[in-house]
Amino acid sequence: MLLSGKVAIVTGGATLFGQAVVQTLVDEGASVLVADINAEGGRDCVAALGDSGLFLEADIGSDDAVARVVSETLGRWGRIDVLVTLACSYNDAGADSTREQWLATLNVNLVSMAMLGGAVRPHMAATGGGSIVNLSSISSKVAQTGRWIYPVSKAAIVQLTRNMAMDYASDRIRVNSVSPGWTWSAIMDLLSKGDRTKTDSVAAPFHLTGRAGDPQEVAHVIAFLASDRASIVTGADWAADGGYSAMGPEQVVPAIPLLEA
Numbered sequence: 001m002l003l004s005g006k007v008a009i010v011t012g013g014a015t016l017f018g019q020a021v022v023q024t025l026v027d028e029g030a031s032v033l034v035a036d037i038n039a040e041g042g043r044d045c046v047a048a049l050g051d052s053g054l055f056l057e058a059d060i061g062s063d064d065a066v067a068r069v070v071s072e073t074l075g076r077w078g079r080i081d082v083l084v085t086l087a088c089s090y091n092d093a094g095a096d097s098t099r100e101q102w103l104a105t106l107n108v109n110l111v112s113m114a115m116l117g118g119a120v121r122p123h124m125a126a127t128g129g130g131s132i133v134n135l136s137s138i139s140s141k142v143a144q145t146g147r148w149i150y151p152v153s154k155a156a157i158v159q160l161t162r163n164m165a166m167d168y169a170s171d172r173i174r175v176n177s178v179s180p181g182w183t184w185s186a187i188m189d190l191l192s193k194g195d196r197t198k199t200d201s202v203a204a205p206f207h208l209t210g211r212a213g214d215p216q217e218v219a220h221v222i223a224f225l226a227s228d229r230a231s232i233v234t235g236a237d238w239a240a241d242g243g244y245s246a247m248g249p250e251q252v253v254p255a256i257p258l259l260e261a
């Protein structure tokens with residue numbers, strides 16, 4: 001197992017995607033504290049995990065909550081080896097976004113990562129190091145209609161990851177980001193009314209794999225980065241996107257022949 005004996009914190013474990021990440025880390029041997037504002041989903045997430053899971057209702061946009069996340073983890077397991085920052089807000093009105101929306105979404109998506117990183121750092125350093133995995137997105141690199149704050153937050157996360165990786169390296173803490181493509185998740189389940197086949201067919205033209213990813217597929221990348229197997233990897237953004245970011249505007253349609261047609 002990749003994470004035998006490790007203790008992890010996962011923010012945002014209450015929905016489909018986060019639950020898959022938490023389950024994968026536990027399957028790989030970790031004990032996991034799940035921090036989320038969604039109490040019902042959070043309790044569901046850890047219900048079957050026994051002693052390996054603990055849920056804490058916490059708004060990671062607040063410093064008090066960040067401190068509680070750390071102290072509860074230490075109180076239960078006495079150490080922190082891994083931090084996965086997955087919680088996010090999709091609150092974004094594009095060009096019409098208000099200042100309040102900007103600040104609220106950046107606080108949850110971006111600032112919380114810096115605060116959580118700072119809060120776990122001394123505890124990881126005290127036990128010889130650790131691994132932080134920040135969730136970014138394909139949205140960090142391209143413009144998407146009607147979205148401003150969320151993609152900006154995801155782009156900033158890639159840069160924050162580099163900065164954290166540089167300044168935490170002396171404490172043997174590795175910091176990486178993972179950028180998923182379309183992944184079967186609560187929002188896709190909701191919008192497609194549970195229709196995975198339809199979701200895959202909508203995703204097909206812009207993913208080389210011709211489908212949306214499974215949350216477990218992204219979770220395996222996160223588990224690898226969290227583990228000692230990735231000991232040489234830090235400051236990197238890992239695409240877990242089915243080839244979305246490898247594809248250009250021509251998609252997989254041969255464009256040159258169109259000149260001859």
Ligand SMILES: NC(=O)c1ccc[n+]([C@@H]2O[C@H](COP(=O)([O-])OP(=O)(O)OC[C@H]3O[C@@H](n4cnc5c(N)ncnc54)[C@H](O)[C@@H]3O)[C@@H](O)[C@H]2O)c1
Nearest residue numbers: 012014015017036037059060087088135137182183185186
């Ligand atoms: N769904 C996708 O296709 C996709 C694609 C690329 C990247 N991602 C990234 O993956 C992660 C999960 O995405 P998702 O679609 O499952 O999102 P989601 O909205 O289903 O889950 C996010 C979780 O964060 C929690 N949360 C929100 N605000 C919080 C706060 N202040 N404090 C604590 N918890 C809070 C929510 O309650 C929820 O459980 C995000 O970081 C997202 O950017 C998702």
